Amino acid sequence: MFTMRLFAPLMLMTSLVAAFPPVSTSEKRAALKSDAQFNFEPFKLTNICLDCDRPNATATYSCRVKFDWYDPNSVKENPVSSCTCNSTAFSWDGTEGTTNTNISNSGGAYELCSWAGNDHDYSYFEMRLFSFQTAENFTLEIAHHYKDEAQFPAPYQYPTTFARPTLTLPVVHKDEKSTSLYAAGPVNATVVGIAD
Secondary structure (H helix, E strand, C coil), X not given: CHHHHHHHHHHHHHXXXXXXXXXXXXXXXXXXXXXXXXXXXXXXXXXXXXXXXXXXXXXXXXXXXXXXXXXXXXXXXXXXXXXXXXXXXXXXXXXXXXXXXXECCCCCCCEEEEEEECCCCEEEXXXXXXXXXXXXXXXXXXXXXXXXXXXXXXXXXXXXXXXXXXXXXXXXXXXCCEEEEEECCCEEEXXXXXXX
């Protein structure tokens, strides 16, 4: 019984993959691999900024990430294919390292960037801070949930695609009370996962 429960998700995933027809090469999808079942173009991130402020040189920073996001894979049946993400403030102690322990919510819950539609037909964009090494080097996890009946037949017509872009932003301002980083982009965020 334990073995069946352990392998049941794998068997379900195998049956889901078998249920989807291969993507036609004439479809406007990125050519990631010639034999890939789903070839997604990367998400496009622009106007990416990280702003951190603190009341004095010994206090903890309060930081926000903001960026514009376009999904070229979103089909015409979706109410929206782009949005602006603006994270809630997170705390950073100003130290630099390779661990996530110096900020308040690394790897935390997703934050909603945009939602459109009604109770039965909707699309949303969401993001979370995945890891944070320095203000100049951090990783987001971003997800877009949308309707696509052309690539995903019912009841799987609402895929969620994921990307984990690592962002390296140049400093545009830095003093003892604030740090601002900005990149116009575009930054290509490769789609690395899909869920239904």
